[in-house]
Amino acid sequence: MTQSPVTQRAMIIDDSRAMRSILRRIIQSLDFETAEAGHGQEALDQMEGGFAPDLCLIDWNMPVMDGYTFITEVRKRPEWRNITLMMVTTESEQGQIVKALAAGAHEYVIKPFTPDAIVEKLELLGLVSKGVPA
Numbered sequence: 498m499t500q501s502p503v504t505q506r507a508m509i510i511d512d513s514r515a516m517r518s519i520l521r522r523i524i525q526s527l528d529f530e531t532a533e534a535g536h537g538q539e540a541l542d543q544m545e546g547g548f549a550p551d552l553c554l555i556d557w558n559m560p561v562m563d564g565y566t567f568i569t570e571v572r573k574r575p576e577w578r579n580i581t582l583m584m585v586t587t588e589s590e591q592g593q594i595v596k597a598l599a600a601g602a603h604e605y606v607i608k609p610f611t612p613d614a615i616v617e618k619l620e621l622l623g624l625v626s627k628g629v630p631a
Contacts (some may be wrong), residue, residue, distance in 0.1 A: 537567030
């Protein structure tokens with residue numbers, strides 16, 4: 498008996514419902530199971546409630562808890578150390594990028610982006626096979 502492959506899980510964290518929808522379509526086309534949150538605290542609550550993502554796509558500017566704070570909170574928890582964190586944001590200043598990466602983000606995508614840009618970053622991170630169409 499062969500086991501079916503384990504579905505990877507992604508948490509999409511953005512205060513824009515439209516942006517969450519765009520990212521959800523891209524990520525689900527890559528066979529990820531997805532959950533969504535409108536801000537970092539909502540995402541932490543879902544994770545503490547049992548949703549264990551392999552990947553988080555995180556906006557920077559959100560109410561309640563911003564993306565940078567979310568990253569620092571995730572990195573404080575040993576049980577979440579293997580989660581891949583990718584910023585997807587309009588923040589394009591070099592200092593912001595360095596700050597996010599230093600806090601524990603693995604990759605950084607600047608909005609606006611193409612589906613291919615997201616797929617390429619996920620390929621670099623080893624989360625999807627090379628050559629997967631978006």
